[in-house]
Amino acid sequence: MARRKYPSDLNTRLVRVNVGDYLLLTELSHKLNVTMAEALSLAITDRATQESDFIKARLYKPMPSQSDVN
DSSP: OOOOOOHHHHSOOOOOOOHHHHHHHHHHHHHHTOOHHHHHHHHHHHHHHHHHHHHHHHHTOOOOOHHHHO
16 A cells, blocks of 8 residues: 655655755855755855856857957
8 A cells, every 4th residue: 555645745855965065054044044945945046046147158258340350
């Protein structure tokens, strides 16, 4: 017989982080007065924003004009 899945089982996930990252997340969550999950989400979205800005800057460089080439 299959084990019943309770809502708490469906809404939680296991995330493995090293000790340094865990301490950084706890410090961030205490400073911002948010939960650990919210602190992790903020850290991920901030990093994603930085990465996307970096990628956009590299991909969309303006083409050099003819006067710059010669």
